[in-house]
Amino acid sequence: MKFIKSYHYLIAALLVLSTVSCQKVINVNLKETDKKLVIDAVLTDQKGGCVVKLSQTKEFYDDNSFTGISGAQVTISSNGQLLSTLHETSQGVYVDSDLKGNYGKAYELSVVLNGKSYTAVSTMPYLVPFDSAYAETQSFFGNNYTFATVMLQDPVDTQNNYRCIQYVNGKRTKGNFILDDDYSDGKRFESTLYFDQNDVDSIKSGDEIRIDLLGIDRPTYQYWFSFEQSASGGQGSAAPANPVSNIKGDALGYFSAQNTQTKIIIAP
Structure with a gap:
């Protein structure tokens, strides 16, 4: 395995504990990049496990705190049938406290924000x-x-x-x-x-x-x-890169039915 x-x-x-060395702080002037939507979406086999979090990429020196994005329409469907329109309970956090998934079933996530559409599909394993x-x-x-x-x-x-x-x-x-x-x-x-x-x-x-x-x-495994x-x-490169995403629409993150x-x- x-x-x-x-x-x-x-x-x-x-x-590190066994090594003593001199350290010098070096500030690197990094160029700002276009910000992208980050989607962290999960649907589980238990009630209360349907949560979608929307945020935005940050610059390298920004703090790592979660800053949610409001105003999106977030839905979960299966086989083309709408199952739920999630409700925003706090800034950038969308939930359905009653929806739960079934084993072996494929689910579609849709996020519409500022006229742009983002979609993903995930199948809940047995x-x-x-x-x-x-x-x-x-x-x-x-x-x-x-x-x-x-x-x-x-x-x-x-x-x-x-x-x-x-x-x-x-x-x-x-x-x-x-x-x-x-x-x-x-x-x-x-x-x-x-x-x-x-x-x-x-x-x-x-x-x-x-x-x-x-x-x-x-796909969720490949993301993580x-x-x-x-x-x-890893894989011979020391440079960071964005994880492989199952989301379509030029967004980062993942959708996992688990x-x-x-x-x-x-x-x-």
């Missing part, structure tokens, strides 16, 4: 049971760290893609945890969620670890895979 664990964050952090999760301590360079591991049985002869989101004591950890079954189709597997524990307090005994396992379609490669300078399951464990 290919699994983007983001453990390079951990290794990099440990190397549910693969999230068997279990556990936490254990591992040693790196003589230091002990605790990480969670997820376990599931992958169905045979079916392409499956997954994404994990992890919280420690209610705070989300950084790291892009995506999995596919290209090399483990039909097998039972375990995957450890490595993350930089400098982002939050290291996991300690008694801490609550929550793991959301998301079943995602291939390219997101990880861009952030880490199923979701949750496990909560306590660190030993």
Whole structure:
């Protein structure tokens, strides 16, 4: 299985701790670029899981806070039938608290803003049971760290893609945890969620670890895979690039019809 664990964050952090160097701040004069719409859209198999966030790209030195865009018409359809017109509940956040998706069904997102139309299609995968999760301590360079591991049985002869989101004591950890079954189709597997524990307090005994396992379609997987490669300078390039998007209309972001399951464990 290919699994983007983001453990390079951990290794990099440990190397920094063992290296002393002089640093000089260099300000680079970057040209401003045309701003684009950013769409972060999710439909899940649970009520309350239909949320579309609209924002705009920012310049390099701008803060990374979310600034929503109002005034859009946002709809979800399936097979040409309108299912919902989402309501804007706060600036740039559009929701339908009752709409939920069905497994194996394709959904179409439409966003109309300032006379421009943006569309995307995503198919909700069938549910693969999230068997279990556990936490254990591992040693790196003589230091002990605790990480969670997820376990599931992958169905045979079916392409499956997954994404994990992890919280420690209610705070989300950084790291892009995506999995596919290209090399483990039909097998039972375990995957450890490595993350930089400098982002939050290291996991300690008694801490609550929550793991959301998301079943995602291939275009969504490709978005997050390219997101990880861009952030880490992977695939032989250190230059950042925009992730591969499934949205048509010259916008950035993604639309994912996904199923979701949750496990909560306590660190030993």
